[in-house]
Amino acid sequence: MTTQIEQRHAVKGAVRVEGVSMTFRRKGHETHVLDSIQLGIEPGEFVCLLGPSGCGKSTLLNVIAGFIKPTAGYVMVDQNPVMRPGADRGFVFQQYSLLPWKTAFQNIELGLKIRGMAKGDRTELVNDYLNRVGLYKHRNSYPHQMSGGMQQRASIVRALVNSPSVLLLDEPFAALDAQTRHMMQELLLDIWEDLKTTVIFVTHDIEEAIFLGDRICVMGVQPGHIKAELPIGLRRPRHFDDTLSADFVNMHRQVFECIREETMKSMEKGF
Amino acid sequence: MAVSVSRAYSPRWLTQLGNTLSNLLLANRSLRRLLAMVLFFGIWQFLCVINFNVFVDFQFVPSPAKALAATIKFMSGNPWVHFRSSIMRVFWGYGFAAIFGVFLGVLIGWCAVIEDFLLPPLELLRPIPAVAWIPLAILMFPTSESGMIYITFIGAFFPILVSTIRGVESTLNDMVLVRVGQCLGAKPWHIFKDIVVPGSLPSIASGLTIGMGNAWFCLVTAEILAGRYGIGYLTWESYVTSNYPPIVMGMLLIGLLGAFSSWAVSKGMEALMPWRVIKKQS
Numbered sequence: 001m002t003t004q005i006e007q008r009h010a011v012k013g014a015v016r017v018e019g020v021s022m023t024f025r026r027k028g029h030e031t032h033v034l035d036s037i038q039l040g041i042e043p044g045e046f047v048c049l050l051g052p053s054g055c056g057k058s059t060l061l062n063v064i065a066g067f068i069k070p071t072a073g074y075v076m077v078d079q080n081p082v083m084r085p086g087a088d089r090g091f092v093f094q095q096y097s098l099l100p101w102k103t104a105f106q107n108i109e110l111g112l113k114i115r116g117m118a119k120g121d122r123t124e125l126v127n128d129y130l131n132r133v134g135l136y137k138h139r140n141s142y143p144h145q146m147s148g149g150m151q152q153r154a155s156i157v158r159a160l161v162n163s164p165s166v167l168l169l170d171e172p173f174a175a176l177d178a179q180t181r182h183m184m185q186e187l188l189l190d191i192w193e194d195l196k197t198t199v200i201f202v203t204h205d206i207e208e209a210i211f212l213g214d215r216i217c218v219m220g221v222q223p224g225h226i227k228a229e230l231p232i233g234l235r236r237p238r239h240f241d242d243t244l245s246a247d248f249v250n251m252h253r254q255v256f257e258c259i260r261e262e263t264m265k266s267m268e269k270g271f
Numbered sequence: 272m273a274v275s276v277s278r279a280y281s282p283r284w285l286t287q288l289g290n291t292l293s294n295l296l297l298a299n300r301s302l303r304r305l306l307a308m309v310l311f312f313g314i315w316q317f318l319c320v321i322n323f324n325v326f327v328d329f330q331f332v333p334s335p336a337k338a339l340a341a342t343i344k345f346m347s348g349n350p351w352v353h354f355r356s357s358i359m360r361v362f363w364g365y366g367f368a369a370i371f372g373v374f375l376g377v378l379i380g381w382c383a384v385i386e387d388f389l390l391p392p393l394e395l396l397r398p399i400p401a402v403a404w405i406p407l408a409i410l411m412f413p414t415s416e417s418g419m420i421y422i423t424f425i426g427a428f429f430p431i432l433v434s435t436i437r438g439v440e441s442t443l444n445d446m447v448l449v450r451v452g453q454c455l456g457a458k459p460w461h462i463f464k465d466i467v468v469p470g471s472l473p474s475i476a477s478g479l480t481i482g483m484g485n486a487w488f489c490l491v492t493a494e495i496l497a498g499r500y501g502i503g504y505l506t507w508e509s510y511v512t513s514n515y516p517p518i519v520m521g522m523l524l525i526g527l528l529g530a531f532s533s534w535a536v537s538k539g540m541e542a543l544m545p546w547r548v549i550k551k552q553s
C-alpha cells in the first residue's frame with residue numbers, strides 16, 4: 001500500500017528563494033514586510049520557518065505558493081520560476097479549508113479529478129491515503145461532521161495526493177489542542193519519512209519546529225528577514241520522548257535565545 | 272430565590288399544573304406554532320365581535336368565521352379553475368425568474384465585464400414595483416395571460432438575481448476557498464464549478480425562497496390586470512362587488528399557497544445541500 005504511494009514521488013523539490021522582497025501598499029501607506037530573503041532548500045528537506053507573529057512568515061509562504069507576487073526577487077521550484085499557484089506546490093492552510101460541500105473523499109479526490117485521472121485509479125489512490133491517515137471510515141463525512149484534527153489530516157492528504165514537489169504548511173496545527181497536535185506532528189513525520197517530499201512548515205512554536213525540522217530558519221522582524229539558520233541534528237525517526245532528551249532541551253534553549261530578541265521587537269511594534 | 276419563596280405559598284397541584292403547561296409549551300415546537308395560530312385568529316375574531324374601532328376600524332372587516340363560511344361556499348362550487356389559473360401563472364413566471372435570475376446572477380457575480388454591461392439597467396428597473404408595470408404589461412404583451420406571467424416574473428426575478436450575485440461575490444471574496452482550488456491546479460472553469468457555484472448555493476436558495484413568496488405577492492397585482500379566473504382576481508372582484516368575506520378568503524388562500532410553495536422550495540434546496548447544518552437557539 002505504502003509502496004504504491006512512495007513510487008509516485010521521485011526525488012524532486014529543490015526550492016530557491018532569490019532576493020524576495022515584499023512591500024504592501026495601501027492608501028499611500030507602505031509596509032515593508034520582507035527584505036531580500038535568500039533561502040535554498042534541498043529536495044526532500046524538512047524546513048521550519050519560525051518567527052514571532054507578524055514577521056512575514058505567511059507572506060513568504062504565499063509568495064512561494066504563488067498566491068502573491070513579490071515586489072522584488074523570485075522563487076524557483078525545480079528549475080521553474082513560480083508565476084502562479086499550481087499543483088506542484090501543495091498548501092495546507094491554518095484555517096480549516098476543506099470545501100464544506102464535499103465529503104472527505106471528494107475533497108481529496110478533487111486535485112486528481114482536475115488533472116483528469118481515471119476514476120478507478122483515483123479511487124484506489126485516495127483510499128490508500130485515507131487508510132494511511134486513519135480516515136477511511138470517515139471518507140463519506142462532510143467537514144462539519146469531522147473534528148479539527150481529522151479535517152487537517154484530510155487537508156494534508158488533499159495536498160499530498162497530487163504528489164507535489166513541495167508541501168507548504170502555514171501553522172497547520174495551531175488551532176488544535178496540545179494532545180492532538182502531538183499526534184498530528186508524529187503522523188506528518190511518519191508520512192514525510194515515506195514520501196520524502198520537500199516540506200516548508202511555518203510555525204511560531206519552538207518545540208514544534210525542533211521536533212519536526214531538519215533545519216529551522218528563524219525569521220526576524222522590521223522588516224522580515226532570515227536571522228539565523230539552525231540545523232537540527234536529532235536522530236530520525238523521532239518520537240515524542242525525544243522532546244525530553246538533553247539534546248532537545250539544549251536546542252530549545254538555543255532557539256529561544258535567538259528568537260527572544262525578535263519577539264521583544266515585534267511586541268514593541270504592537271503585534 | 273423569589274420564585275421558590277412564592278411557590279412555597281401556592282398549592283402544590285397548581286405549581287405542578289403550571290410546570291406541566293410550561294414544559295409542554297417550551298418543549299414542543301409544533302405546539303407553540305399551533306398556539307400562535309390560535310391566538311392570531313382568536314384575537315382577530317374577538318376584535319370583529321366587539322366591533323373594535325380605535326383608529327383601525329374592524330366594523331367592515333369580515334371575521335374569521337365569516338371567511339370560513341365563504342371558503343366552504345367557494346370550495347363547494349368550482350374552485351379548481353381558479354386555483355389552476357393562479358398556480359400556472361406563478362409556475363411560469365417563477366420558472367422563468369429562477370432560470371434567468373440564477374443564470375444572470377452567476378454571470379454578473381463572476382465576470383466584471385458582464386456586470387458592467389448588465390447591472391446598471393437592472394439596478395434601474397429593480398425598485399419599480401409590480402403595480403407600476405401594469406400599463407406597460409398591457410401594451411407589451413399580446414395576451415393578458417402573458418402580461419400576468421410577466422408581472423409575476425418581475426416579482427420573483429429581482430430577489431433571485433440579487434441574492435445570487437451576493438452569493439457568488441462573497442464566495443469569491445473568501446480568499447482561502449479560491450486559493451484551495453488554485454493550488455490543486457484548478458482552472459477558472461473548475462473554480463467556477465466546484466467552488467463558486469456550490470459556495471453560493473445557500474444564497475441562491477434564499478433568493479429562490481424569497482422569490483417564490485414575491486411571485487404570489489405579485490399575483491394579485493397581475494390578476495387585477497385581466498382574466499376571469501384566479502385567486503387574486505377573485506379577491507379584487509369581491510371588493511368591487513362589495514362582497515367582503517371572500518376578500519379575506521382570497522388573501523388567506525394566497526398567503527397559504529405562497530407560504531406552502533416557499534416552504535417547498537426551501538425544503539428542495541436543503542436537499543441539494545446536505546452539508547449544511549443549522550442550529551438555532553431553542
Ligand SMILES: Nc1ncnc2c1ncn2[C@@H]1O[C@H](COP(=O)(O)OP(=O)(O)OP(=O)(O)O)[C@@H](O)[C@H]1O
Nearest residue numbers: 024026031033052053054055056057058059060204
Ligand atoms: N495584504 C496585505 N496588505 C497589507 N499588509 C499586509 C498584507 N498581508 C500582510 N500584511 C502585513 O505584513 C506583516 C506580516 O504578515 P504575515 O501574515 O506574513 O505575518 P506572520 O508572520 O504570518 O504572522 P502570524 O504568525 O501572526 O501569522 C504584518 O504586519 C501584516 O500586517
Ligand SMILES: [Mg+2]
Nearest residue numbers: 057058059170
Ligand atoms: Mg501567518
